[in-house]
Amino acid sequence: MAMNFDELKNDWNKLDAGQSDISTEMLSIKAAQTPVDKIRSKMKHEFKYQLLGLLVLAFTPRIFGLNPEIKPVFVAFYSVGCGFTAYYFARFYIFYKSSYDMSLDTRKNLLWFYYEMKINIELYKSLTYILGFISLSFFSTYMFVTKGSSLLSITKYSMVSIIVFCFFGILIMGLITELWVKVCYGKQVAKIKEVLDKLDDE
Amino acid sequence: MKETTEQIFLRQINENKAIIYKISKMYMDRSEDQEDLFQEIVMQLWKAYSGFRGDSKFTTWMYRVSLNTALIFLKKGKRQVAATFLDENIDLIDVSDSAEKENKIAYLYKAVQELNAIEKALIFLFLENQSHKEIAHNLGITEGNARVKLNRTKEKLQLIIKKYGYEF
Numbered sequence: 001m002a003m004n005f006d007e008l009k010n011d012w013n014k015l016d017a018g019q020s021d022i023s024t025e026m027l028s029i030k031a032a033q034t035p036v037d038k039i040r041s042k043m044k045h046e047f048k049y050q051l052l053g054l055l056v057l058a059f060t061p062r063i064f065g066l067n068p069e070i071k072p073v074f075v076a077f078y079s080v081g082c083g084f085t086a087y088y089f090a091r092f093y094i095f096y097k098s099s100y101d102m103s104l105d106t107r108k109n110l111l112w113f114y115y116e117m118k119i120n121i122e123l124y125k126s127l128t129y130i131l132g133f134i135s136l137s138f139f140s141t142y143m144f145v146t147k148g149s150s151l152l153s154i155t156k157y158s159m160v161s162i163i164v165f166c167f168f169g170i171l172i173m174g175l176i177t178e179l180w181v182k183v184c185y186g187k188q189v190a191k192i193k194e195v196l197d198k199l200d201d202e
Numbered sequence: 203m204k205e206t207t208e209q210i211f212l213r214q215i216n217e218n219k220a221i222i223y224k225i226s227k228m229y230m231d232r233s234e235d236q237e238d239l240f241q242e243i244v245m246q247l248w249k250a251y252s253g254f255r256g257d258s259k260f261t262t263w264m265y266r267v268s269l270n271t272a273l274i275f276l277k278k279g280k281r282q283v284a285a286t287f288l289d290e291n292i293d294l295i296d297v298s299d300s301a302e303k304e305n306k307i308a309y310l311y312k313a314v315q316e317l318n319a320i321e322k323a324l325i326f327l328f329l330e331n332q333s334h335k336e337i338a339h340n341l342g343i344t345e346g347n348a349r350v351k352l353n354r355t356k357e358k359l360q361l362i363i364k365k366y367g368y369e370f
Contacts, residue, residue, distance in 0.1 A: 009331065015223075015224065015307060022212060024208060024212065034246070101253060103263055106270055106323065106340065107343060108342055109274075194319075195273050
């Protein structure tokens with residue numbers, strides 16, 4: 001059998017989409033599901049848990065019966081953590097509420113989605129790192145205050161152990177964050193990047 | 203009686219629903235995914251409709267929104283067993299139907315599944331009788347690039363269709 005593009009075009013233009021019409025119900029059947037919508041939805045859920053976590057963390061001194069000396073230090077670290085979280089929540093709220101224009105040309109549309117997702121994923125990662133560093137710093141301070149009588153007593157501990165603890169602490173935190181982001185949000189960004197590369201390919 | 207915005211929108215997309223139907227079939231091979239994409243395109247068209255000022259033709263605007271949605275659409279990981287109302291309302295032809303296999307268009311739909319997302323967009327716009335200039339304008343690339351890409355895609359599609367036993 002033979003086929004050519006002119007015939008295909010003719011057959012193509014004779015196609016119809018069936019008798020049934022698109023109805024009003026179809027306009028409200030579900031929420032939009034673009035990659036950005038999916039990332040927004042996932043982040044919204046995660047932030048609910050983060051807020052709950054911060055709330056539980058407020059009772060840490062009472063739950064673990066922390067030394068009264070360490071309480072002011074805890075409050076200071078906790079406040080800094082809350083401050084950063086509030087700032088990032090505000091940024092994410094703007095991202096969550098911002099709309100997009102699907103009627104741009106394909107290249108502009110793909111670039112908008114790609115960079116919007118990249119920026120917000122990077123913001124998400126930086127908040128995780130900041131909270132991780134604050135937790136690590138508090139834990140280190142806690143160890144010094146409770147295990148040693150003064151900062152001079154640090155020398156009693158092996159400096160190598162401290163370096164190894166901090167290095168691996170940061171490394172593990174980084175690995176978990178990168179892996180989590182890749183599993184939860186990587187698929188959407190990778191798909192857009194792949195299409196963009198195909199469009200740029202000369 | 204004066205038409206509401208929703209009624210005007212529904213009338214306009216129903217007049218041009220073949221665009222959504224064809225894009226859904228080109229971008230998704232499984233009928234459930236086609237229905238999902240169809241629904242997503244309708245949703246995105248409705249969301250974007252308030253921004254349509256009529257500076258361009260309705261179909262030009264519809265091509266852009268529909269193609270942009272298809273290009274970034276992600277299939278559902280796990281499918282739900284429950285059928286949606288789309289099963290009853292939208293007649294998406296099943297390519298696996300033996301009668302359809304004799305149809306050239308059915309072979310075309312099968313062949314385009316082997317193309318990447320941009321190649322599908324190029325072939326779709328070409329079949330919709332768009333010029334190189336219009337294709338370039340819709341995709342945001344230069345006219346020369348559109349011409350080169352389209353020629354390469356047509357050659358690739360010919361080779362795929364030949365594999366199915368058609369002369370091209």
